[in-house]
Amino acid sequence: MKRAVVCFFAGFVLVLPLGVMGGFLGGHGQLWAQTSAQQPWQQIPIHPLPAFHPQQPKRIALPNGMVLFLQEDHELPLIDGTARIRGGERSVAADKTGLTDVYGEVWRTGGTKSQTGDQLDDFLEQRAAKVETNGGSDSTTVSWSCLKEDFDDVFRVFEDLLKNPEFRSDKIAIAQKGLYDGISRRNDDPSQIASREAAKLVYGAQSPYARVPEYRTVAAITRQDLVEWHGRYVHPNNIILGVVGDFDSTKMEARLREAFAAWPKGPAASDPEIKPEPAKPDYYQVEKTDVNQSNILMVGVGITRRNPDYFALSVFNEAFGGGFSSRLFGDIRTTKGLAYAVGGGVGAGWDHPGMLRLMVSTKSKTTVESIQAIGEEIAELAKRPIDEEEIKRAKDSILNSFVFRFDSPEKVLQEKMAYEFYGYPLDFLETFQKKIETVTREDVARVAAKYLHRDQMAVLVVGNVAEFDQPLSTLGTVHKIDIRIPAPPPGLMAEPAEHP
């Protein structure tokens, strides 16, 4: 018996969706301080958390520029590792959009010079291990997971893939077909349409942060492209490797030095300069006739985590559109019953602006009403700024749950690797906690006024237009978005088979 949930069929399990942000020391919130009589739960003592100094990974910089993080964790007899390599989809030419998707799959399925991908599958599955590759927006990864006894066998595969991939053509064809399938299905789910089109409104339709693969761009990807990509980016000076598990750091360091110290440096990866080109703050409509609920997204350009306002905005986001305690949840969902899914805030990216994104899903006939309701929440911020109680609650929530950011060695490793990758101070998390503590009511009011402007936000609605309570045009200028999928180049697809 298993508590098996296949992601597609997860519809049988219903959960409350909550965007709860991740807080630490003892002490109750002062929420109820105004009531003279203490409530029963306030009489329960909360002692300070015992001192907890999570184990930090060992950082090693090899002379060739490769950075290693070693994090011992002896609870289970497993060793996992991930190499993150600079360079990702945002550096791909527009006419080859989807290249890192194909690369990220075929890097592994296409095998190495000495072994096909199928042979690797058998070799690894016999050892019940995994080695996987992936493409992303700013980086690609190769990772492994194995039982510690199999480390030598599995690490050899990992090293071989890193240095000698073959990108066999038969696997490129399979990866392309998988992408064609994804393209053909991309308008089936309204929330997927909404996320995709909203990114275009924030970054620009052609922005590397918004554009999506088309039949044409995927068909244009060749083996040579994959080989060249690998040659351009996969050099030790572009790689951060993190290893966590049941090993001895001294021995692991020796093994990794043996594998990588002599690997010559290559050209450094450079990241493209990409400026958001937000659409006009109008209304954008995608018509979908087979739904009875509108997916509404109100969007704009967010910030990066380097922005000093990041800390005040984190508190603001928690209070305005975070979890159960937020204004949007309390007003739009609990009080008005307009939506199941509602929330959002000013997003923060690591090295480029995130999205300001407020979302609500509501029945077709309360579409305009819900847009107005969110508008009122924004307007209300000026009239009734986030108050001391709300701020206290938001800060308590962040600070009291702070321990969950580093409650396993693997989480600590992942945080450090992210800071290393994006060039943040390695004590960013510790600093974060102190900065959150100092956020004031004035800070929150200032950032709310600075970043949330209703009249600068583009509003996207994916829904059944004929059933709306009022046309969107009653609110402002409406642009219809045509999401029809450009046809594939002739001859690309199989004719529908007659069989059976």
Added chain:
Amino acid sequence: MKFRVGSPSSITVCFAFCFALCSLAPAQDLASFEKRITVKKLTNGLTVIICERPEAPVFSFFTHVDAGSVQDPMGKTGLAHMFEHMAFKGTDTIGTRDYAGEKVALAKVEEAYAAYIAERDKPVDRDEARLKQLEQSWKDAIAAADRFSAPYNNEFGKIVESEGGEGMNAETNLDETVYFYSFPINRLELWAYLESERFLHPVLRQFYKERNVVIEERRMRTDSNPIGRLLEQFTEEAFAAHPYHRPTIGWISDLNSFSATDAENFFAKYYVPSNMVVSVVGDLRAAEAMPVVEKYFSRIPTRTRPDTATTSEPPQNSERTVVLHEQSQPLYLEGYHRPDYRSPDDQIYDAIADLMSNGRTSRLYRALVRDQQIASDSAGFTGLPGNKYPHLFAFYAFPIPGHKPLEMAGAIHAEIDRLKNEDISDAELKMIKTRAKANLIRSLGSNEGLASSLALYQSRYDDWRELFRSVERIDKVTKADIRRVANQTFTPDNRTVGIIEFAGGPPGPGAGPQGGGQ
């Protein structure tokens, strides 16, 4: 929709290592857990499991209630899930400024609602003017009741969040309802108070607004999602008699009819201590924690365990099919009835699912995705739509552009025929057994995962050790078992098919794929 091969959580161990569980390292074997786990059945019948895992100063819990939407009364589908939402609405002290007054006001809401529904549902002679008046009285009563709670909306959630609660949520499925979150360890007593209070003095305030929230959830998951629509029709078709034909979210007419009183009755009947298991895993010592848990949870009064008899699904004797003509891309799904999780063959089904579906060496991936290149993803899995009662073993495939659902059927049946007619290889059988043990090990590495599994196994078998023993049983599966179970189960008459056919885009410009190869 991309085929995802083995997330890190499905990583497995080498078979040399795990021929026998006794060869596992100390942190993962049953003997080690025997030392770290304490089970206590409280005098009211509620079972508490505490597992010591001193990795970080935090803990996770699961409250597992052995009642799900299978227990929804006739005409009130969705009620189990609706109560789950209401369990976040507070108590007679949490979320009110004056419970005595609120109680009276909430009773008036129920009276007004009953009068409104009685008029609304009159088969003849409905008085429309009176109906409007009754609806207004009901809404006025709601507004009056809301005045007692309004400043404290979502107070329960606010307390948990501001005290550092992480991942607070709940799930309802056909078989059971679970509630969970994690806290810093210094909040153990606070948690014990909050979680027991929630099931000791729940107040179902703001019920009818929350019902609208749930209806939006239905629109999102089912009405506006082609796969959601297919699954609802498919399970409804596959189960003629057993309540597994019901959607957990509920039929819309039921959602628009049931009352807070109905939900309260459901709670009173099924949320009895002997029907509940509470698991707590983290940086705690049972000797100190158990008295705290017991102090608070033993306050819940003993009640009789409800009768949970259900109609048994009769044998299926003809193939059934549902075809949805949609604006979306095609999908093929088929399911075969199989016995419940207590069947001696349970692990054989698990073995078949693993063989057919797990990773790039799986039979369905190799046949449909790699070799024939007709699908982007295909797998077989068990537990549809639940597993406490006899349920379905299902297969699905997503045809790539240019290919049709019925081609998927042909390719899947060819693989099923291989299962029936040929022994699987030695290497495959070893892989299955290896992975089963490895999956177990992986599941032991987090407080949440452990709390979830321990509560589930304790509830289902009255013994958490079955979590380990089920892996021992998979180790005994033979090639002949797999052939026998495949021949027994995967027969045309025992099959229900669900298909999404692409029926073209909507009229006029707008949504809908122009290409897509269909």
